Amino acid sequence: METRARPPANPLDRLSARDFLLLREPDGIGTLVLAGYQLALVLFTLGIVLAAVGIEAPVDSSHGLWAAALNLLLLCVGIRLAERTARRIRSRRDRS
Template identity: 80%
Template sequence: MLREPDAIGTLVLAGYQLSLVLFTLGTVLAAAGLEAPIHSDHALWTAALNLLLLCVAIRLAERTARRLRSRRDGS
């Protein structure tokens, strides 16, 4: 399945980055007195679902930025 060292390294680095983003987001939400968008009885499910939402948001932001750049470069 994962035989390429570069692929494993990429997954590990992505995990580090997403952990840092989630830690920062959790700190900001706690300081603002807000709750996470998803709650569950199990902490791992909560973390996984919040991470999924974050990844979707990052992906949408990346696609939006790509479209804006291509429009700017095309005109």
């Protein structure tokens, strides 16, 4: 009996750079767009909180795109570290 490789369930697994540039994979592009919306919402909320508290953004630049990109990078690194920390705490709790 021959087994066939199933297509990846995640649309981003099927999305190549060429398909993205040629807009050929609507599911993958839609996933990227939704991720962008979510990140924009997080940044907007974070901006409101920082403005209310009176704290400046961690990165400032003369060009808005550079500042947004660097702040987004720091936010993503922070989210990733928080996720790894939570996973480590859960795995220790499950072992006990």
